[in-house]
Each structure stands twice: as C-alpha cells, then as structure tokens.
Amino acid sequence: QVQLVESGGGLAQPGGSLRLSCVASGFTFSSYAMSWARQAPGKGLEWVSGIYNDGSDTYYADSVKGRFTVSRDNAKNTLYLQMNSLKPEDTALYFCAKATMEVPVRVAKEYDYWGQGTQVTVSS
Numbered sequence: 001q002v003q004l005v006e007s008g009g010g011l012a013q014p015g016g017s018l019r020l021s022c023v024a025s026g027f028t029f030s031s032y033a034m035s036w037a038r039q040a041p042g043k044g045l046e047w048v049s050g051i052y053n054d055g056s057d058t059y060y061a062d063s064v065k066g067r068f069t070v071s072r073d074n075a076k077n078t079l080y081l082q083m084n085s086l087k088p089e090d091t092a093l094y095f096c097a098k099a100t101m102e103v104p105v106r107v108a109k110e111y112d113y114w115g116q117g118t119q120v121t122v123s124s
Helices: none
Strands: 003-007 010-012 018-025 034-039 045-051 058-060 068-073 078-083 092-099 111-114 118-122
Touching: 003 092, 018 034, 018 092, 018 118, 034 078, 045 068, 045 078, 045 092, 058 068
Parallel strands: 010 118
Antiparallel strands: 003 018, 018 078, 034 045, 034 092, 045 058, 068 078, 092 111, 092 118
C-alpha cells in the first residue's frame, strides 16, 4: 500500500535550518508530483512547496520563497524540503502529499495520499 513517511522535524532557533524528508513507497514515485503543506495551530492548510514528477519545476508559497528549497531523489523515492532562515511563523505540522498527476497543483482534492506529518517548532 502507499505510504508516505516524513521525518526531520524538531525544534530550531530563529534563523536556523532543518531538512525534512518524505520517504515514499507503494507507488511509482517518479510518475507523480509531490508537495509539502503545513498547518499551524488554529489555522488552515497552507501549501508550502511542490515539485513536478521529474523535478523540472517547482512552486513556493510567497511566505517561504527564498528560504525553502524543495527537491526529490526519484532513485531513492524521497522528497526533501530544506528550510533555512527559519522564523517563528514557520512553526507548524508539515505534511508531504502525493499528487494524482505530474503537476503539483495547489488543490487538496488532487492529492490522494498524505503522510502523518512532522512537527516543526521555531523558537528561541
């Protein structure tokens, strides 16, 4: 069955860095776009970043542009999110999600599998 397992979250200081990973199994990883989304306490889901199935293009939320970098290793079935210059407002539960297509659209109904999430807390 399809599984998405995130890791790499934790506590970071403002200005610090974390790298999230999402290991996928149970499907042909290289055929589907993937995205990262986050949900802060009391807030709705925010699309953070996404990447085409072949890694040829990406998108970023304005709130993370220039600080976060999404990448994927199709040989390792793994999605990454490098997060630099972290801010307290980046505190949230971060999810990876598998799209139903090659393009990482920012529409929840176009994602059929989600990981369990990894908590990121940015605080001094």
